[in-house]
Amino acid sequence: MLSTLPLLFGIYLGIAQEVSGQGHLKKSPKFEPNWESIKAHYKDPEWFNDQKFGIFIHWGAYAVPAFGSEWYPRQMYMDTATFSAQLKLEKLGPNETYLHHKQKYGDQKKFGYKDFIPMFKAEKFNAKKWINLFKKSGARYVIPVADHHDGFAMYKSNTTRWNAAEMGPKKDILGELFTEGRKQGLIMGASSHYAFNWSFYNKKDHFDTTDPAYSDLYSEKGKDLTEPVSEAFKQKWWKRTKDLIDNYQPDILWFDFYLDIPDFAEYRPKLAAYYYNKGIEWGKEVVINDKNFNHEAFPEGTVIYDLERGKLPGIRKLPWQTDTSIGKNSWGYVTNWQSKTANELVDDLVDIVSKNGNLLLNIGPKADGTIPKDQQKILLQIGKWLKTNGSAIYGTEYWSVFGEGPTEVKKGHHSEGGNKGFTSKDIRFTKKGNKLYAILLEWPENGSVLIKSLATGQDITKDLRIETVKLLESNKNLGFEQNEKGLFIEDLGKRKGDFAHCIEITMKDPIITINP
Numbered sequence: 001m002l003s004t005l006p007l008l009f010g011i012y013l014g015i016a017q018e019v020s021g022q023g024h025l026k027k028s029p030k031f032e033p034n035w036e037s038i039k040a041h042y043k044d045p046e047w048f049n050d051q052k053f054g055i056f057i058h059w060g061a062y063a064v065p066a067f068g069s070e071w072y073p074r075q076m077y078m079d080t081a082t083f084s085a086q087l088k089l090e091k092l093g094p095n096e097t098y099l100h101h102k103q104k105y106g107d108q109k110k111f112g113y114k115d116f117i118p119m120f121k122a123e124k125f126n127a128k129k130w131i132n133l134f135k136k137s138g139a140r141y142v143i144p145v146a147d148h149h150d151g152f153a154m155y156k157s158n159t160t161r162w163n164a165a166e167m168g169p170k171k172d173i174l175g176e177l178f179t180e181g182r183k184q185g186l187i188m189g190a191s192s193h194y195a196f197n198w199s200f201y202n203k204k205d206h207f208d209t210t211d212p213a214y215s216d217l218y219s220e221k222g223k224d225l226t227e228p229v230s231e232a233f234k235q236k237w238w239k240r241t242k243d244l245i246d247n248y249q250p251d252i253l254w255f256d257f258y259l260d261i262p263d264f265a266e267y268r269p270k271l272a273a274y275y276y277n278k279g280i281e282w283g284k285e286v287v288i289n290d291k292n293f294n295h296e297a298f299p300e301g302t303v304i305y306d307l308e309r310g311k312l313p314g315i316r317k318l319p320w321q322t323d324t325s326i327g328k329n330s331w332g333y334v335t336n337w338q339s340k341t342a343n344e345l346v347d348d349l350v351d352i353v354s355k356n357g358n359l360l361l362n363i364g365p366k367a368d369g370t371i372p373k374d375q376q377k378i379l380l381q382i383g384k385w386l387k388t389n390g391s392a393i394y395g396t397e398y399w400s401v402f403g404e405g406p407t408e409v410k411k412g413h414h415s416e417g418g419n420k421g422f423t424s425k426d427i428r429f430t431k432k433g434n435k436l437y438a439i440l441l442e443w444p445e446n447g448s449v450l451i452k453s454l455a456t457g458q459d460i461t462k463d464l465r466i467e468t469v470k471l472l473e474s475n476k477n478l479g480f481e482q483n484e485k486g487l488f489i490e491d492l493g494k495r496k497g498d499f500a501h502c503i504e505i506t507m508k509d510p511i512i513t514i515n516p
Helices: 002-020 035-041 046-051 096-104 113-119 127-136 173-183 194-200 212-218 231-248 267-282 342-354 373-392
Strands: 053-057 141-147 187-192 252-255 287-290 304-308 320-325 357-363 427-432 435-440 449-451 466-471 481-483 486-489 501-507
Touching: 035 267, 046 357, 053 187, 053 373, 113 212, 127 173, 127 373, 141 173, 141 231, 141 252, 173 187, 173 231, 187 231, 194 231, 231 267, 267 287, 320 342, 342 357, 342 373, 342 427, 357 373, 373 435, 373 501, 466 486
Parallel strands: 053 141, 053 357, 141 187, 187 252, 252 287, 287 304, 304 320, 320 357
Antiparallel strands: 427 435, 435 501, 449 486, 466 501, 481 486
């Protein structure tokens, strides 16, 4: 009997500590499926904001035709002006992709999107090679598309036969990437675009989309474009999403538009509560990313706000993210893929991080499972830059001002096309401890720079006592002078880096952010 006393006392003490709110046994709060509960308990995890750079992967059967964009499966059925009432993309006549498909593959009744799936073999896919590349790029997290609008799951699904483990590649693509990514220390997430599957395909009798044998791919929706989302489809979406969460335990769950329409209102808090509670069960912080076109869909402070192909003009105190593609004209691989330059993308990364954001950069692999060489080159160039300058990016915070210079950034989704290139006058700031990083987005013509934001006599600089100034790419201390005009560096030395240039300014004391 005496031998059991320590055990009984330990149990009693643990219960007492849990009840009193002391000790490590205190349970984390449980999220209820309502916004009041979620807002009360949710906090953006610090680890997400620290990572700064992630890889997005748009890959599916749409890589087989490799024409137009990853929206090929929708556009191949667009034969009239009913292109898309929801997205206001009406056209006067048949879509280019519709005509291309008809000419190359035949009538859409006989050769539909379903017929690309057996052609999607991914025979050269190698998860280890992909993850090795992502590591070399400097990415800290990876988000493969698990379900796109087309309805084909890139994982071993328990809810649909249309999945990569049973058809096409005959491999659990998501599972292999998760296993290898976590083995190499990357944070792994998954994206779901499946909600829009309800309205993705045009339904007409002269297409195979109306064949009931394939309604589990093309959705059960009828020919009426305005038909609201059925309860049966919403339940299907829920079971499919829950299956993805339960079986892959993603650290990040990213959602595309359409989940934010009124039809899914009751499912959004249900999803957030379920996933966040699962995180507690797994013993880790998890996070939802959402584009949130409807800003009331996910209340502020319940998910990470994500901007598609767009940025913010200033600092947002809550973490946020830009998702964009290396490809200017597509997310999924197409034969006329047009890549941005590594210089543009590094500038975007710096600009975003200075405003408290992350960059999620998309690649588009080929149908055989290879990543095109031009995309690989760009990722490796970014990785080389981060290897030298990563201390100015990873784990940093925003400063009192995000930057200075003449180039303004447009705000909002799909706004990147209206942005101008940065100049040598454009500087961005990040900070970490007692170090302030002034990042020059272009090399100054005369090799000298005046950082006006560091002029003396301002509130944001009155407690900053500079000890050393160093250019990271040369790792040499620089001479400087600070006065009421700014911090003047007369000679940056010989240019060694290819892209943005990071000046590390070490202060005597930790840097305080004032009124950002």
